[in-house]
Amino acid sequence: MSMALDDSSDLPDEALLTLFANGDRQAARALTLRFTPVVMAHAYRLLGDRAEAEDVTQEAMLRLWRIAPDWRAGEARVNTWLYRVVANLVTDRLRRRRHVGPPLDAVDEPVDAAAGPAERLQDKARAGALQAALNGLPERQRQAVVLRHIEGLANPEIAAIMETGTEAVESLIARGKRALGAALAARRDALGYGDD
Structure with missing residues (x-):
């Protein structure tokens, strides 16, 4: 049985997963x-x-499809479950990186051949600087900062994803933000964040 859904379906995630x-x-x-x-x-x-x-x-989406028949509504939200799966998969990959291949700092950034206006270049520089600064954070600080300030999740949800307490999440976020601020401070003018 199939129902007509458009791309902006208002059905909750759990209902779609059951369908x-x-x-x-x-x-x-x-x-x-x-x-x-x-x-x-x-x-x-x-x-x-x-x-x-x-x-x-x-891999995360495949795991979602595999778990769908056994999904028990109310135990976890689908997005929280997916964030946890991504965190685990990323942790596995980061561990393998440490043992195989050159460090990330030794690999050149790919060059974008498409020419664009100055704003696009500045946006790219800002995104690259942020990503480089994020890469310099310890793994758990990076994960907490990304979940809170980029993904927009609340601290209790982050705590559930990271399997830790809310106070630990707050500490990780605070230390991560301080480290990001220190890493990006010297590039403030170059990235177009002058005092204007």
Whole structure:
């Protein structure tokens, strides 16, 4: 049985997951459109590598499809569960990075051949500076800062994802923000954040 869903379906995540588990392809499409960009952006921010983020996104979505028939509504929110899966997959990849291949700092950033206006270049410089600063944070600080200030999650939800207490999350975020501020302070003018 399939129901007509558009890309902006108002059905809750859990309802769509239940419909998918019962064979509804439109529900799968709606969930994919809803979560893939979010998961991809989160994975990229934690990894700093688009190809690896795509792999993590694909694996996280596959795990969601596999768990769908056994999903118990009310135990966890779908997005919280996905964030936890992404965190685990990213942690595994970061551990493997430490043992294989050159450090991230030794790898040149890919060059974007497309020419664009000055604003696009400045946005790219800002995003690159932020990503480099995020990459310099310890893993748990980076994860807490990204979940709070980029993904917009509340501290209790972050605590559930990171399997720690709210006070620990607050401490991780505060230390991460201080480290980011220190890392980016010297580039403030170059990134177009002058005192104007």
